[in-house]
Amino acid sequence: MAEQELRLRVLPGELAVARLEPGAMFPEWALGGPLQAVTRTPRECSLVCAWAGVPAHVRREGPFRALEVEGPLDFALTGILSALLAPLAEAGLSVFALSTFDTDYVLVRTERLKEATRALEAAGHAILSA
Numbered sequence: 001m002a003e004q005e006l007r008l009r010v011l012p013g014e015l016a017v018a019r020l021e022p023g024a025m026f027p028e029w030a031l032g033g034p035l036q037a038v039t040r041t042p043r044e045c046s047l048v049c050a051w052a053g054v055p056a057h058v059r060r061e062g063p064f065r066a067l068e069v070e071g072p073l074d075f076a077l078t079g080i081l082s083a084l085l086a087p088l089a090e091a092g093l094s095v096f097a098l099s100t101f102d103t104d105y106v107l108v109r110t111e112r113l114k115e116a117t118r119a120l121e122a123a124g125h126a127i128l129s130a
Helices: 080-090 110-122
Strands: 007-010 015-020 037-040 045-050 059-069 096-099 104-109 126-128
Touching: 007 110, 059 080, 059 110, 080 096, 080 104, 080 110, 104 110, 110 126
Parallel strands: 007 126
Antiparallel strands: 007 059, 015 045, 015 059, 037 045, 059 104, 096 104
């Protein structure tokens, strides 16, 4: 799959990756926005949510913009994230990646979005208008 063109869409709005304590409930302020995700481990609860809704006292990183791989993707496909992350790493861009049942998402810092889309296009991927 890595040799094929992937089609990505830049989602609207800015996102945060926030850290809550283990067992924390999904807060109401995290609702809304183009993408929401919760990951729980015994040590933490991480949220992806709209940047604007995160209270100042909550530990967070961002703002990020999300690039969504056009899907749905078959679970048998290999190399999807590698095909995206390698050119971004070569361009010196850090990312936060996550996957859903249907597709993959790559979050890049808002101020580096243009660099990210240029790197992905140079690697042969298509950036679709939102």
